[in-house]
Amino acid sequence: MNSNRKAVLPIGLPLMLALVIASIAGASALWYKTMDTNITVHSGELDWEFRNNTVFTSDPCTDNMNNSITWPDSNAFPPDFDVVIAPEGKDVGCTGLGLIDSDGDGDYDTLNVTLNNVYPYYATEVDFRVWNIGTIPLKIWRIQVILDNGTIYEYTEANPNEVEHEGLYLDLNGDGNYDVIMLWGDNFGNQLETGQNADISLHVIVLQTAPQGANLHFMIGLDAVQWNEYSSVVPQQGP
């Protein structure tokens, strides 16, 4: 019997102590309240497009109703390649334009320019307007002229001279001879707020060394970048 009583005492004491400590601790807990901050980020969109009725050429093949029309060609002769109406106002070649929504997102992202039945020193000018249809401002960053053989020529605000003034000579079929000259009226670095637009022009002049009866192609990738990081992709010019 004695042994049992002695055994009960040591077990009961720790239990008592634990209860006391627990009650004291609860009574001394600091006051606090958790405030929640829920963060939801609705990101904007950087997007731009071509639009119908804002794409023009100096020598159209068709009118607005898609009917063939007679329109005098333009020529540009060396050495200065000033564009003039072709001798006798002759209509031999023409420039077709087409807008494409290549990714099906509802806006035109591709402009097809097709020069038909053209000949040395035929010159065409294509003027088009680009629209910021995103939700954040953008800046016109660069163009990449991409040949079918993979050659890429890149121009930005930092190096526009060749493509803007001197003309970029292109060998499109890899035969070692230049086929066309391309000039770009750039608007590099121009900032477009949402809804704003900018005009850009493209000139193409056919050279004597272009092959006859040929289909030649090149692509121009026109890139815009978020306005606030423009300086990170285009080195800024010093004074």
Next chain:
Amino acid sequence: MNTNKKLGAAVPLLLLAVLAVGMFGGAMALWWERLNVNVNVNTGTLDAQLSVEGSGDNEEALAVQAGEPDPTVKDVSNITCTLADDANSIDIVINNAYPGVTYYCNINLENTGTIPFKVYGTPTLEGNITTVMTSDSGFQNGTIVNGLQMHPGDVVYDTLAITLTNSAQENSVYTGHLNITVEQWNEFPTAPPS
């Protein structure tokens, strides 16, 4: 053993680091958007072809003028005009020719290209035949001349005539050639490359 253990621990760490850098890099790409301008240049063609409309001589006519009862017996010489397969040249051969007879070949020139052209330079005969032909030999109608403009599909016709003078030698061979050069209309009269 220790080395292996260290390597074993390092490999997953490196992988994690690479993944982290990759995700970080992806997250850091600035936003940009591309528009494309595709430029297709379909060049035209400058092309011309010749054809032979006919040929002959005036032997019988001369015989009639001379009162020959049977003028056909005077038809002793002849001319042939043969178009080459590429339609770019015509071989003209006059057999048993003699002075005073006019031999002719009626020639068509057609623009078979897709852009207009102009004739560069008035075509003239060259070669030693010119030393034994009359001054009125050559094209007779004055149509194929310097600056003649032809649009795609246009055809012009002219007669090339050759009359030998008395200075022609018997049993001799005289040769000549005549070039017709055409060039794109918008660069006329720039000389084509030689």
